[in-house]
Amino acid sequence: MLIIDNLHVHYGGIQALSDMSLEVPEGKIVTLVGANGAGKSTTLRAVSGQIPYIGGTVEKGRVIFQDREITFLPVHKIARLGVIQVPEGRHIFPNLSVLENLYMGGFHRSHDREFHKDLDHVFGLFPRLQERKKQLGGTLSGGERQMLAIGRAIMAKPLLIMMDEPSLGLSPKLVDEVFDIIQAINSEGTTILLVEQNAMAALSIAHQGSVLESGRMVLEGAGTELLEDDRVRQAYLGEDV
């Protein structure tokens, strides 16, 4: 569904991705793990077309979504193809109500029956959002913001959701909840590309995992397989082997 082919990205003089390649098959959960600065977020931003907007350059390589090259497409056009990013730090709109934030996710959709079905679906997944739908986004707690960011992505009717550190700053109980939700969204047919510091949890729900180091992929395999890999256990799960 998504193919990243030999991608090179740099910011000023700093190489963020060098020869990054990755394939995300349709209907799967793919997890990227790696240390800070390994290029996980850059990979998602490159797919979303954001690199030029944050002062970077795509030097080489291609991003292909559903057999169509999207490497240099503007951000909003990539989103409209159904490639939706849930950015790191949630980035919900603090001055918009919860409901308006969800409307922003489905900005171009007409408010028809299907739209309201999706809205009910989001409220079903996150009853807290329904209770607070008139409240401003900025008044929500960290966990509620993450739910809103995911709900907003669902409202876009995405084919592929890319999540950047969804568990960051959440309590252990909420982390479990978020990973359950990710699995639930995936089981409804949406492909997921997940970037996580919390390698253990993220790999355990992944069909496929990839380990990034200094801007390139160094290891790839089934999620559970990587969890067994000594190098992964040592580097990312903090275990002595």
Add this chain to the structure above:
Amino acid sequence: MTFQLFLQQLINGLGLGSLYGLIAIGYTMVYGILRLINFAHGDVMMMSTYFAFFGVSIFALPWWVAALLAMILTGLLGISIDQGAYRPLRRASRISALITAIGVSFFLENAALVVFGSRPRAFYRPEMFRAIWHFGDISLLSLTGYTILITLCLLVIVYFIVYKTRMGMAMRAVSKDMHTVPLMGIDLNRVVAFTFGLGSVIAAVGGILWAMKYPQIEPLMGIIPGLKAFVAAVLGGIGNVFGAVLGGFILGITEILLVAFWPELSGYRDAFAFLLLILVLIFRPTGIMGEDLPE
């Protein structure tokens, strides 16, 4: 000074303040989403008066048709300025865009001098705006009354657009988090263009009413109203449309009262406006209705 006279001056001030407010709305909306002070805004307002002037004098259109056409043309001018001058600088530093805005301002003023000539032209004041309304001892030029009414109506319309429409929702989202909006599949450029268009149309209304009040137009006429509308926008809290109109009212009323109470100070009325700007920037830089920005 009697109470009647005070009330009279208050209404005159409200009339003048409405004009500042109408121009200030465009300043404040553009600042709200791009963090750019569009210093060409006063000159855009000047251009609107020439559009209306030519509509009436050359094409012999009824004044209201000329005014509507001028509003549309001014809206298009605002959008063209953004697309031509500011859009290429979207990723540049803010100071580059600010300097460019000053450049666009000079360009419009000088282009108008060359094309329209420096000779002031008499602007047409329609019949319906010439009547005098009497309320007890207070008399009021109908133009002033209409100006206040039109300003309040436009404020309601702008409120409706910003808070009740999809485009308004996108504008509010851009004002807080410009980089996340495109991730929603929204073309940022269209939101910005819409904002420039709307602000310019409202400035055209202000410009045409201004030209009916002081019925003479010339290429540099936009400078002082533009600067004062900027003061009004800052006073009210830049980024806030209600603040812009409120700031306009306060500026207009204090200016008129200053002149009414101390006629000998009337030569300083412009200086007073800028003194007010300095005081606001020192003591409450976020203005009356502005929120405290984290930066």
